[in-house]
């Protein structure tokens with residue numbers, strides 16, 4: 001198995017080389033800038049509310065948008081339709097045992113459904129869940145069950161520019177102090193998230209996971225691993241943790257999962273279009289949760305998924321162990337991050353999984369945080385490129401009991417790289433337009449809410465520009481690019 005980054009070029013250039021070819025394609029449309037202005041206004045300056053008809057490159061998320069392999073498509077045709085006892089489920093269970101080393105599997109329709117079941121089972125009002133960092137849906141389910149979170153990243157992990165290879169590590173001393181202060185009885189779970197999503201797809205080291213696990217065992221607190229982005233985390237462990245340089249990704253995955261009592265994941269990220277599972281080797285854990293699956297998801301052998309999705313997941317899980325599959329997205333992200341850095345554009349370093357993360361506070365210092373710089377940057381970048389990214393900042397945050405924004409630790413524009421979807425020339429287009437926007441960044445202003453849902457507001461909320469900056473930015477684009485799209 002070859003790594004996408006291991007092919008050296010005679011020219012000395014560092015270019016990520018695809019270890020796949022394209023056999024099914026989807027035609028794209030790049031709307032002119034005037035249409036894009038209309039579209040983003042109609043979408044309330046929220047890229048979630050754009051239609052893909054209005055989008056050239058959809059870099060909103062890697063969720064459910066990775067390219068499927070021929071093997072996955074083939075397996076979907078051989079699915080076994082059955083309400084109960086489907087062979088497709090058996091094949092998925094085998095794949096999970098092979099890749100994650102867990103025997104008992106509770107299927108769910110997507111990652112947050114796993115969070116619902118775990119939180120309903122283990123939390124009570126007043127519970128506190130220590131974690132490296134939260135994910136939006138995780139936090140929402142913990143709060144819905146009366147719990148709180150404690151984020152225990154190591155100091156400096158939120159610095160945008162860094163050479164820390166494992167920003168997703170948990171601070172062990174902080175973990176011990178928290179458990180002692182809150183009391184073991186109030187800490188029903190410890191949660192580690194692989195390729196920590198909201199801080200830029202940043203991994204933790206296996207050494208750190210082992211330390212967390214050791215402490216969890218000492219206090220007899222179950223350790224939960226959110227494995228939605230575990231493949232990339234394993235890839236980074238191989239790349240960055242000397243002890244595992246010669247280990248296979250398959251072996252690293254098994255070693256990671258062995259440390260956790262509960263492994264759950266969203267299959268939207270791992271493999272196919274939908275699905276997820278909660279996995280464990282502990283019968284007590286399995287028994288505690290299994291009755292909730294038929295209640296919220298579906299019978300224990302499909303959990304809200306179609307058998308075709310289950311087959312695609314099984315194959316996708318096995319493909320997660322193939323470095324040329326799992327390394328494709330990180331190598332393109334590393335390429336774009338290095339190109340943007342060369343233009344002096346503030347980006348999260350080291351490059352992580354998931355996507356390229358542009359630091360909106362560094363990019364738009366003139367936009368105060370309460371005017372949502374990451375949201376403004378996402379809207380501005382769509383306007384001048386047709387590329388749809390996602391706001392990961394205060395719009396994705398919440399309000400406190402007094403109705404004030406809880407300002408996000410970081411304001412990021414995430415440009416997600418779904419696996420094996422975009423080409424190098426498209427990546428160069430992104431670089432080019434981001435470079436231009438950076439030279440005209442003084443034109444970009446802030447946003448304010450006009451419609452704000454009380455929960456997970458970033459999905460459906462609508463905003464408006466605080467001035468006529470979108471019109472002025474469009475005019476500058478026309479002046480510099482003529483009649484180009």
Ligand SMILES: *Cc1c(COP(=O)(O)O)cnc(C)c1O
Pocket residue numbers: 063110111112113135137138193197226228229266267268269276
């Ligand atoms: C996407 C994601 C989830 C939620 O999964 P869904 O399938 O979108 O419900 C949970 N945790 C992490 C780390 C994720 O990336």
